[in-house]
Amino acid sequence: DAMVIQNPRYQVTQFGKPVTLSCSQTLNHNVMYWYQQKSSQAPKLLFHYYDKDFNNEADTPDNFQSRRPNTSFCFLDIRSPGLGDAAMYLCATSRTTGLVTDTQYFGPGTRLTVL
Amino acid sequence: AQTVTQSQPEMSVQEAETVTLSCTYDTSESNYYLFWYKQPPSRQMILVIRQEAYKQQNATENRFSVNFQKAAKSFSLKISDSQLGDTAMYFCAFMIGRMRFGAGTRLTVKP
Numbered sequence: 001d002a003m004v005i006q007n008p009r010y011q012v013t014q015f016g017k018p019v020t021l022s023c024s025q026t027l028n029h030n031v032m033y034w035y036q037q038k039s040s041q042a043p044k045l046l047f048h049y050y051d052k053d054f055n056n057e058a059d060t061p062d063n064f065q066s067r068r069p070n071t072s073f074c075f076l077d078i079r080s081p082g083l084g085d086a087a088m089y090l091c092a093t094s095r096t097t098g099l100v101t102d103t104q105y106f107g108p109g110t111r112l113t114v115l
Numbered sequence: 116a117q118t119v120t121q122s123q124p125e126m127s128v129q130e131a132e133t134v135t136l137s138c139t140y141d142t143s144e145s146n147y148y149l150f151w152y153k154q155p156p157s158r159q160m161i162l163v164i165r166q167e168a169y170k171q172q173n174a175t176e177n178r179f180s181v182n183f184q185k186a187a188k189s190f191s192l193k194i195s196d197s198q199l200g201d202t203a204m205y206f207c208a209f210m211i212g213r214m215r216f217g218a219g220t221r222l223t224v225k226p
Contacts, residue, residue: 033214040219040221041218041219042216042217043160043206043216045213045214092160101148101210101212103150103162103165104210104214105162106152106160106161107159108157108158108159109160
């Protein structure tokens with residue numbers, strides 16, 4: 001089945017220690033998104049890739065970076081995690097043609113704990 | 116500003132009964148998509164139903180249906196014959212360029 005896969009499902013890191021979360025998709029969608037979701041809140045968009053074009057949200061801290069080496073994979077790098085970065089990180093994909101963006105499909109998320 | 120408002124932070128319903136979750140939004144655009152997503156305690160966000168704004172007919176997916184009132188900018192979700200597995204956080208969202216989510220409604224289905 002076509003899907004969005006996130007690894008690992010649970011990640012524990014130490015304060016200040018860089019961490020990378022990964023996302024892959026078999027949907028062949030051209031847009032990939034990273035969201036941060038804290039408990040009982042709506043997902044907050046960090047950035048997205050439209051094909052190879054990176055689009056950062058204005059309020060996304062510089063501590064968060066992303067890479068998309070090919071259509072299928074996208075990575076979220078947190079350079080120096082703080083306690084406030086502990087959250088669920090959701091990856092999503094969609095197909096966009098011209099100005100029309102279709103449904104976003106989400107992965108299961110990676111729960112990040114910062115000690 | 117393009118915003119989504121879910122005015123019911125929490126709701127509960129008895130198993131087999133019907134419940135309606137409300138959602139209003141604000142946009143000056145005329146063409147967009149509207150969505151309801153479900154997020155169970157396992158936390159994976161699952162698409163429940165999708166509505167294209169230019170379609171007047173309300174979307175239906177099995178026990179889930181919407182009441183889309185474009186002029187009123189209202190997009191409510193009706194769940195019929197509620198099941199225990201419907202217990203989840205429900206997010207209303209609309210997409211114009213980027214997805215805008217409401218704050219969510221936590222629905223509990225009671226046996």
